[in-house]
Amino acid sequence: MKNPFQFGRELGLGSLVDRQKELAAIEQSIRDGNKLFLIGPRRFGKTSILKTAADRLSAKSAIILRLDAESYPTIDMLVAAIVSESAKALKGGVKRVGEQIQNVFSILRPELDYSVQNGEWSVKFGVGGARLASPVLLVDALNGLEKLANAQPENRPVGLIIDEFQRIIEIGGRAVEGQIRSAIQRHSHVGYVFAGSKTRMLRDMVMDGSRPFYRLGTNIFLGPIPREDFSKFLQDGFASAGFSVEADAINHILDVSDDVPYNVQWLANHCWTALHENGGPGVASITTSLVDESLSVLVRQQDPFYAGMWSKLTAIQQRTLIAVVTESGANLLSLRVLNNVGKGAGSVRKALTGMMDMTILREERAERRTVYRFEDPFFDRWMKMAIL
Numbered sequence: 277m278k279n280p281f282q283f284g285r286e287l288g289l290g291s292l293v294d295r296q297k298e299l300a301a302i303e304q305s306i307r308d309g310n311k312l313f314l315i316g317p318r319r320f321g322k323t324s325i326l327k328t329a330a331d332r333l334s335a336k337s338a339i340i341l342r343l344d345a346e347s348y349p350t351i352d353m354l355v356a357a358i359v360s361e362s363a364k365a366l367k368g369g370v371k372r373v374g375e376q377i378q379n380v381f382s383i384l385r386p387e388l389d390y391s392v393q394n395g396e397w398s399v400k401f402g403v404g405g406a407r408l409a410s411p412v413l414l415v416d417a418l419n420g421l422e423k424l425a426n427a428q429p430e431n432r433p434v435g436l437i438i439d440e441f442q443r444i445i446e447i448g449g450r451a452v453e454g455q456i457r458s459a460i461q462r463h464s465h466v467g468y469v470f471a472g473s474k475t476r477m478l479r480d481m482v483m484d485g486s487r488p489f490y491r492l493g494t495n496i497f498l499g500p501i502p503r504e505d506f507s508k509f510l511q512d513g514f515a516s517a518g519f520s521v522e523a524d525a526i527n528h529i530l531d532v533s534d535d536v537p538y539n540v541q542w543l544a545n546h547c548w549t550a551l552h553e554n555g556g557p558g559v560a561s562i563t564t565s566l567v568d569e570s571l572s573v574l575v576r577q578q579d580p581f582y583a584g585m586w587s588k589l590t591a592i593q594q595r596t597l598i599a600v601v602t603e604s605g606a607n608l609l610s611l612r613v614l615n616n617v618g619k620g621a622g623s624v625r626k627a628l629t630g631m632m633d634m635t636i637l638r639e640e641r642a643e644r645r646t647v648y649r650f651e652d653p654f655f656d657r658w659m660k661m662a663i664l
Contacts, residue, residue, distance in 0.1 A: 280513040281544035287324040288591070293537070294505040302329040305494060306435035306467030308340065309425075310394050312461065313441075313489070314471040315385055316498025317638045318651050319592030322471055325498075326437050329469075337367040339425075339434045345443035347556045351410035351452075352401075355417045358436070361398040362424055380427070381420035382655060384413065402440050411452045414444075415459045419468075425465035434466050439472035443476050453481070457488040476632065476639050500535040503527075517548075528564045532571055534653035542654075546570040567621040575658050582658040585636065592619055597633035600637065601659050605648040623639070 292299075298314065302325070306614075308381070316322045330340045341361040348354040359381055366373045366570055367573070369606035370390045377388060387400045401413065418436075439445070450513040460468055464593065472478045479497075482489050501515045529547070533539040547570045551560040595617045599608055607613060608628065609621050617624055628648060631637045638646045650656045 277517045279545055279548045281510075281541045281548055283538055283541040283545060286327045287321065292321065292324055292328055292369070293509045294501045295321065295328075296627050297334070298325050299329050301494065301496060302437075302469055303324070303333055304637065305469060306340070306437075307433045309464045309467050309525075311468045311493025312470070313478065313493060313495045314469060314474055315495065316473065316500060317475055317481070318473040319536045319538045321498070321609065322473065322498055323439055326439055326469065326471060330435075330437060333433070333435060336645075339420075339428065339432060341365065341435070342437040342439070346440040351414050353443065355384070355410075355413045356401070357400040358385065358417045359399045359423065360388075362421065363388060363390075363397040363399075364504050376424075376427075378392055380424040381417065381578065383416045394506070411455045411534060414448075414452070415455050418456070418459045418463070421515050422460075422463040422466050423464075428465075431629050435469065436466055437469040437471070438441060439471045440473060442472040442474045442481070445477075445481070445544065453488040457492060461492065471634070474632075483492075495575045501537055503530060506530060506535075506540060507535075510540070513544065514548070514551070514562050518559040519551050522561060522563040525562045525564050525567055528567045532567065532653070532657070534649065536653055536657075537547065539653055543567070543571055543574065546574050570656060571654070572661070575654055575661060578617075578654065578658065579662070581656055583662070586599065586659075586663070588634075589631070590627070592617070592623055593627045593631055595619070596624050597636070597659070598664065600648050601656055601664065605640075606645065608648065 279493055292524050302314070303311060304310075306329075314322060314325070318496075326342060330342045339362075341358060343354065343357055343361065345354060348357060359377060363373050363377045366376055374388050374390070378386060384401050384575065388530070389398045389400075392394075393399070421436060428434060444456075473497075481487055482492070482495050486489060507526050507530070510529060511521055514521050529540060529543055533543050547567060550566055550570045550573075551557075551562060554560040554566070586594065596608070596619075599613050599617055602614060608624060614621060614624060619627075628637065628639075632639060632648075635651050637648045638651050640649055
């Protein structure tokens with residue numbers, strides 16, 4: 277049988293565990309022309325949720341543009357992608373599609389070229405000799421998309437999904453927030469989904485009453501998959517191939533993976549391979565000891581990667597990260613921890629912020645306290661094996 281535990285790629289509907297509420301909310305927002313912010317740490321399946329929602333809507337004739345802002349070094353390149361993807365989604369001959377795009381994005385004056393060889397559109401902008409600022413180009417592109425959506429039949433909704441949306445703000449600055457809001461708050465034909473993994477930055481963006489995106493749309497904060505659902509998925513995956521499952525083994529996979537969906541699937545994938553090496557279906561059994569052995573093998577295989585991450589940290593960041601491991605991410609500004617680190621509270625805060633920017637750590641708020649967790653919980657295990 278094919279290994280049922282997949283990781284390292286966008287998962288489709290058949291491989292997603294739970295997430296039906298998030299999928300329904302995204303689809304409804306796009307159909308209704310509303311705005312939605314999907315905020316969740318990396319490795320929690322956010323991109324797979326967006327892909328599945330886009331695929332389901334596209335299958336029902338919706339026009340869905342799904343872009344990853346981190347794939348575009350400049351806002352200009354993102355704008356060009358919005359226009360070219362719009363052309364790709366339209367039906368009709370090359371000439372007709374080109375005329376439609378030039379009409380709805382007329383302010384941008386797009387110059388389009390269609391490659392017959394690969395079936396792709398490329399876009400350049402000619403703005404009457406005057407060069408518009410990148411944020412203005414983006415606003416004009418969003419306005420053009422609204423014009424395009426308005427021209428579609430009622431049963432053909434248009435949606436723009438931008439993953440890692442915070443990257444636009446990082447490139448263009450805080451002023452871009454107000455410019456985007458001023459445009460899309462008047463739009464009623466395009467459904468917008470803005471997603472991102474820098475949870476602290478995005479939470480401030482949508483929850484701070486002084487920021488432009490405050491109460492602009494629905495906010496969904498993506499958490500772990502419910503244990504009951506994930507446990508059943510893992511249990512069924514192993515049992516379907518004839519492997520017996522020890523009672524505590526499934527919970528142990530979830531525990532050592534810190535319930536992070538990507539890491540759960542990654543470790544389960546390695547356990548599946550180990551079971552085949554240990555006798556195969558009808559013979560091998562998934563046990564807590566096999567889970568630990570598989571995790572050790574997995575972490576050792578990733579040693580060059582984790583060692584490289586560790587070597588990039590400053591001395592204060594390394595000492596602070598050791599404190600995150602030994603203190604389970606809590607009470608890091610207590611006097612005892614600060615004495616162990618050998619630095620003041622300001623230095624430790626700066627080290628933590630820097631490691632969050634590097635996507636090594638993420639911040640969680642639980643029971644009125646802040647806890648720092650690893651984006652990749654197996655990095656935590658590597659440190660216990662190689663550093664502590």
